[in-house]
Amino acid sequence: MASMTMIQALNSALDVMMERDPNVLTFGEDVGYFGGVFKVTEHLQKKYGAKRCFDAPINECGIAGAAIGMAVYGLRPVIEIQFADYMYPAYDQLVSEAARIRYRSANDYTVPLTVRMPYGGGIYGGQTHSQSPEALFTHVAGLKTVIPATPYDAKGLLISAIEDDDPVVFLEPKRVYNGPFDGRRDRPVIPWSKHPASDVPEGYYKVPLGKANIVREGADLTILAYGTMVHVAVAAVEDSGIDAEVLDLRTLLPVDIDAIVASVCKTGRCVIVHEATRTSGYGAELSALVQEHCFYKLEAPIERVTGFDTPYPHALEWDYFPTPPRIIKAMRRAMEA
Amino acid sequence: MASMTMIQALNSALDVMMERDPNVLTFGEDVGYFGGVFKVTEHLQKKYGAKRCFDAPINECGIAGAAIGMAVYGLRPVIEIQFADYMYPAYDQLVSEAARIRYRSANDYTVPLTVRMPYGGGIYGGQTHSQSPEALFTHVAGLKTVIPATPYDAKGLLISAIEDDDPVVFLEPKRVYNGPFDGRRDRPVIPWSKHPASDVPEGYYKVPLGKANIVREGADLTILAYGTMVHVAVAAVEDSGIDAEVLDLRTLLPVDIDAIVASVCKTGRCVIVHEATRTSGYGAELSALVQEHCFYKLEAPIERVTGFDTPYPHALEWDYFPTPPRIIKAMRRAMEA
Amino acid sequence: MSRRSNALDLHIPAPRARPGDAPDFSGWSFPEPGETPRPEIDAPAVELREFAYGLIRVLDMDGAAIGPWAPRLAPEALRRGLKYMLLLRAFDERMHRAQRQGKTSFYMQSHGEEAISIAQTMALDPSDMCFPSYRQQGILIARDYPLVDMMNQIYSNKHDPMKGRQLPVMYSSKKDGFFSISGNLATQVPQAVGWAMASAYAGDVRIASTWLGEGSTAEGDFHAAMTFASVYRAPVIVNVVNNQWAISSFQGIAGGENTTFAARGVGYGVPPLRVDGNDFLAVYAVTQWAAERARANLGPTLIEHFTYRAGPHSTSDDPARYRPTDEARAWPLGDPIERLKQHLMVLGEWREDQHRAAQEEALETVRATGREAEKVGVLGVEGAHEATSMFDDVYKDVPWHLRRQREDLGA
Amino acid sequence: MSRRSNALDLHIPAPRARPGDAPDFSGWSFPEPGETPRPEIDAPAVELREFAYGLIRVLDMDGAAIGPWAPRLAPEALRRGLKYMLLLRAFDERMHRAQRQGKTSFYMQSHGEEAISIAQTMALDPSDMCFPSYRQQGILIARDYPLVDMMNQIYSNKHDPMKGRQLPVMYSSKKDGFFSISGNLATQVPQAVGWAMASAYAGDVRIASTWLGEGSTAEGDFHAAMTFASVYRAPVIVNVVNNQWAISSFQGIAGGENTTFAARGVGYGVPPLRVDGNDFLAVYAVTQWAAERARANLGPTLIEHFTYRAGPHSTSDDPARYRPTDEARAWPLGDPIERLKQHLMVLGEWREDQHRAAQEEALETVRATGREAEKVGVLGVEGAHEATSMFDDVYKDVPWHLRRQREDLGA
Numbered sequence A, B: 001m002a003s004m005t006m007i008q009a010l011n012s013a014l015d016v017m018m019e020r021d022p023n024v025l026t027f028g029e030d031v032g033y034f035g036g037v038f039k040v041t042e043h044l045q046k047k048y049g050a051k052r053c054f055d056a057p058i059n060e061c062g063i064a065g066a067a068i069g070m071a072v073y074g075l076r077p078v079i080e081i082q083f084a085d086y087m088y089p090a091y092d093q094l095v096s097e098a099a100r101i102r103y104r105s106a107n108d109y110t111v112p113l114t115v116r117m118p119y120g121g122g123i124y125g126g127q128t129h130s131q132s133p134e135a136l137f138t139h140v141a142g143l144k145t146v147i148p149a150t151p152y153d154a155k156g157l158l159i160s161a162i163e164d165d166d167p168v169v170f171l172e173p174k175r176v177y178n179g180p181f182d183g184r185r186d187r188p189v190i191p192w193s194k195h196p197a198s199d200v201p202e203g204y205y206k207v208p209l210g211k212a213n214i215v216r217e218g219a220d221l222t223i224l225a226y227g228t229m230v231h232v233a234v235a236a237v238e239d240s241g242i243d244a245e246v247l248d249l250r251t252l253l254p255v256d257i258d259a260i261v262a263s264v265c266k267t268g269r270c271v272i273v274h275e276a277t278r279t280s281g282y283g284a285e286l287s288a289l290v291q292e293h294c295f296y297k298l299e300a301p302i303e304r305v306t307g308f309d310t311p312y313p314h315a316l317e318w319d320y321f322p323t324p325p326r327i328i329k330a331m332r333r334a335m336e337a
Numbered sequence C, D: 001m002s003r004r005s006n007a008l009d010l011h012i013p014a015p016r017a018r019p020g021d022a023p024d025f026s027g028w029s030f031p032e033p034g035e036t037p038r039p040e041i042d043a044p045a046v047e048l049r050e051f052a053y054g055l056i057r058v059l060d061m062d063g064a065a066i067g068p069w070a071p072r073l074a075p076e077a078l079r080r081g082l083k084y085m086l087l088l089r090a091f092d093e094r095m096h097r098a099q100r101q102g103k104t105s106f107y108m109q110s111h112g113e114e115a116i117s118i119a120q121t122m123a124l125d126p127s128d129m130c131f132p133s134y135r136q137q138g139i140l141i142a143r144d145y146p147l148v149d150m151m152n153q154i155y156s157n158k159h160d161p162m163k164g165r166q167l168p169v170m171y172s173s174k175k176d177g178f179f180s181i182s183g184n185l186a187t188q189v190p191q192a193v194g195w196a197m198a199s200a201y202a203g204d205v206r207i208a209s210t211w212l213g214e215g216s217t218a219e220g221d222f223h224a225a226m227t228f229a230s231v232y233r234a235p236v237i238v239n240v241v242n243n244q245w246a247i248s249s250f251q252g253i254a255g256g257e258n259t260t261f262a263a264r265g266v267g268y269g270v271p272p273l274r275v276d277g278n279d280f281l282a283v284y285a286v287t288q289w290a291a292e293r294a295r296a297n298l299g300p301t302l303i304e305h306f307t308y309r310a311g312p313h314s315t316s317d318d319p320a321r322y323r324p325t326d327e328a329r330a331w332p333l334g335d336p337i338e339r340l341k342q343h344l345m346v347l348g349e350w351r352e353d354q355h356r357a358a359q360e361e362a363l364e365t366v367r368a369t370g371r372e373a374e375k376v377g378v379l380g381v382e383g384a385h386e387a388t389s390m391f392d393d394v395y396k397d398v399p400w401h402l403r404r405q406r407e408d409l410g411a
């Protein structure tokens, strides 16, 4: 066990897998010598050589396309899209190709590919370094979508993603790379080392895909969240005095429906939190699922607390970011309904 | 007034607008001499010259990107993406650029662009000529998304889209291009000429964006649909004997929330129908909106009848397509709940 | 609008001839067969630039094989190539007709382009990996993939290896090194480069080859592929099949008015070979050159195959609506089957009666196979595929939401 | 793994020098200043291919202007250019420091590349339209855009013309023909082509010019742009600023190991000019040539500006982590400001004391403007922008769902 930040945990996952399996390699923009703009691939080129960890041309379509070809060959590539905001040029290769190849070839060809991308705001990154495009992946049959919230989960989920025989989009909440930021800007961000989920085994382990985590048990209301918003939701619960249960979904697709249903049917109230724009965000799917499965148990309308339907505005990002007070307001509405 | 198919109505809209406004031009793959693979741009090159209606290289990114530049210049380009399934290479230009330019330039530059694309299945087009990607647009702040269901609406909405000062994604239900196919494959498709909404003025008129149409009034249940599914929903209602109200949304973003709320609060039951894959489809947003606005009026869980979460399977497309029986089943569930 | 004297003007390329016009290939000049030198496979790319603007030809119009590019191919191999081409053409004709008869939804012929897929497959190693577009069904034929399985797929019947999920012509066969064809143009090209990089990564000996139409070179995927291939010196052959037409748009709309498609390779520092695509021997020879170069770790080659799409784009279009009907006949570089036949006859290795017999044999094979496949079923036969099979292979294992949807459908 | 003797191997390009190594530009050879001929503006593209592999130079290293490309620029214009460059450099330095002081979130300098944006802007018509990347702030400076507004944007203060919505350096000014900069690389390039097509469509006289880094040429948008520009002969200048580095990756990773970036133009049949980007006069001259060509309806030109990024990529990276710290000083083609200064001095049109005064003036302008902008506010001042202004300009009119979200936020 070691105390790791999320970056260190992700780096460790790659290291463990490259050590275990010569078919695992990683590439992307600035991923090689430099170790990635967020340092997730640091030391890997030095340790495993330039052929296993290298820089790519600035062409996300090519990064995804080449990785698909490698996966078809039999390798297990892990690619980095420098920011999720830059995944759009790769979108066709991911949606029309990676996601469909097993199906259209009737299981003849498969694409064991992992696509890492830092997502989310709160770092003054402006419109093109802050986006949360998860719903653009959850709509795509054939892709899995994973978002960790802690170092422990980040490593265990990334290893599961790499070992998965289908393409996995692995979104990394960059705002909590270095500490479990909880949206309370008036307090100093505590380092990961003070958080129990930063205790990370140095070797191989997995956190299974498709399983949510109950971060906090509660009786009165369920909060569904993932990534950065898990920490914000927990802070909101602390500040609200409401006995809410917080679910960290961890995998968005396939989502852990049993955990969701069990919790919401128990509490009868549900608040969904995400940072992505509201309309057609993943929260809409969660809302639809919850009302489909828990209709008769619901005592209040399901609330969505989300990013607004605007680009992420640079200087106004703290007005855009779903902070604890916004979540608490929704919780109160749900409790009072 | 003339009786027009949807193709003729769309062609007429382009003709009217090119006649009225020298800033309107249209291009895309096979759009010029050939008049488009679905003939929507037929005769336009001959009538207006090759500079106003022309073929483009097979590069959807370039088609969108060049059109954005033209719109920034001050023209009102209408581009055709040959099949919605091929919009992915253009997705970055549409999402990161067309949708954002007004915002990021603080209203300095604008993009009055219309992006036409045939969508939907039922023509044995297989996985890559059948997709319904509307939810990938409704999630994007800065885009409007429009889907007509009849020739009359197609022309009036397309003219509104062209005159709109923001980028509009205009999805055309290709299965009803030539007749209001209603999913009843055992009956011959009636031609548009037998349908009242094929009475189309030859000149200029508009159908406003953002306004739904009540296709059928009813007291017991509300069906929310758009495009091809409007006709399928009406057929389902006919076959079901249930007194359902059918709303043709026409514009998905901004959606006509007042019409939706009025109807569902009246009926207390809601079935949402679309052809796109279910998870994170636009139906999820509709479901979330309905439960947010009509929670206390709902007497049954909101039902979603959608395409399955698989690629569109060529030979099994009639099992995939949401047919009247599938809709009726959902209606019954909603009535009996 | 009155135009200023210095007004700018927009140029829209147009083909020389449209329906009603006479075909016009005048003014095109090609190097003579045998005229183009054959460089060493390790020649630096900078020395190969001019190949982008010439045309490598081996067969002259009388059937003689001339010059340094003439491959040393035994008559037996030539006859095999000819027979494959005859089979491919017969197959295409029958399947095109089958679509007209409503037995399938869609078909695409490779009429006029047969030399490319057949000669290239023969020049490659059987274990080399192919990433084709939808017009290289000849690869499967030359790799002796069961014709009946191609038909079963075209008919989407219950033996369809793609289980009814794919468009008719979008084959896949891993054991034959034939990658699953995509409906999205050009996506296979960076994948081929990635596969080739993986082969190099693994210290393998297999190379990759990929095909796309001249129209498809406009897609960004082509640029991605060329960039990656150049940067990592991937052992891959990128084949641009310039058959003059996309659907209704001529090669000028794809960027062929100001230069050749082979010249795209120049832009990336990738050796560009331009070859008469209707010349079986020349196609074979350039492929062999490029394959040897790739195997020697010298990286990618771009080959432009200069040819003509003699048939319609697909069963969905009528070429008479956008080009002169007799353009194919006027094509200055002839028909690939006729030209190889003539060559074999000049060699004294083939006779008219043999040719007629071979043609008849191809027809009979196709006919018999057609009967076999039709017995299994044609498109639209209910129950050919379990509806619930639609939920398989979306993922390796069926997740809960698809299980539930499968139950819904079953109910 | 034991490797077969004929095993393939994967090539990963690497720069010649990394931190700890001495900078290594040995073995590079450039044509002499004045050596490269100047073709007529209507020369066919085929005759211009070799320009992709040379380097157009006017100024020699002693400050003399030599040869057919030497532009006829009055000393007054040269002094103006020099002063703009001095102002740009002073501005960059101060803003870089401002970021270090926490007054802004982010900054990007154009250190070492000043000649490109300044000389090009001067060679273009003021009404020509520019589609820059994030490193051509010199365009705004040479178009006399208010420096204080640039700073207001950098500080995201309440006078920020982008209303706090954009990253600091992503300017926009329609009245100055400066397109809104995107955070997504290369997207502006097809837009510039489309704008140029629109100008030609409308019979206008204005042309477009666009800039992207050598790293960004790898993006598919560049291919789209070059294809469209070539096909429709768009009146556009595509400028590739090859400053040797993307972020941490050298130009070999972008595909510069096997050829030049100008050569990309060859691939599309677009005239490719390659120019010493640190030579103010040469940059001016090639831009003038390309602009005249475009205005004469002769279509696009691709210009590769060969230069060196002397500063960090942005305030977010430390170049000492990936390249030798003294690489910039070792750059064989000098510094653009020093070289123009020297030229003016050789002409007898400039003296050291004038230079010092001009430098001081630039600094003072920046200092004074900085005070003015800081008085308005720096990043993080609460209330600089109404939170609810975030909902404006998503659409022309605010739709119901944004109205509701605005109310929620207000509440």
Ligand SMILES: Cc1ncc(C[n+]2csc(CCOP(=O)(O)OP(=O)(O)O)c2C)c(N)n1
Pocket (backbone or CB within 6 Å): B029, B058, B082, B086, B089, C135, C183, C184, C185, C212, C213, C214, C215, C216, C217, C241, C243, C245, C246, C247, C309, C313
């Ligand atoms: C991304 C994408 N855009 C458009 C299409 C529609 N389409 C199918 S084939 C075709 C023409 C391709 O022409 P070319 O590349 O020259 O190949 P050829 O058919 O001549 O072999 C087009 C436009 C598509 N399949 N995919």
Ligand SMILES: Cc1ncc(C[n+]2csc(CCOP(=O)(O)OP(=O)(O)O)c2C)c(N)n1
Pocket (backbone or CB within 6 Å): A029, A058, A082, A086, A089, D135, D183, D184, D185, D212, D213, D214, D215, D216, D217, D241, D243, D245, D246, D247, D309, D313
């Ligand atoms: C689509 C996209 N991918 C990646 C990035 C991240 N990124 C920003 S700048 C940069 C390097 C660009 O290098 P180059 O084009 O050479 O321009 P330079 O910075 O040298 O001027 C990268 C990778 C981005 N902004 N957009």
Ligand SMILES: [Mg+2]
Pocket (backbone or CB within 6 Å): C213, C214, C215, C241, C242, C243, C244, C245, C246, C309
């Ligand atoms: Mg073609």
Ligand SMILES: [Mg+2]
Pocket (backbone or CB within 6 Å): D213, D214, D215, D241, D242, D243, D244, D245, D246, D309
């Ligand atoms: Mg650069």
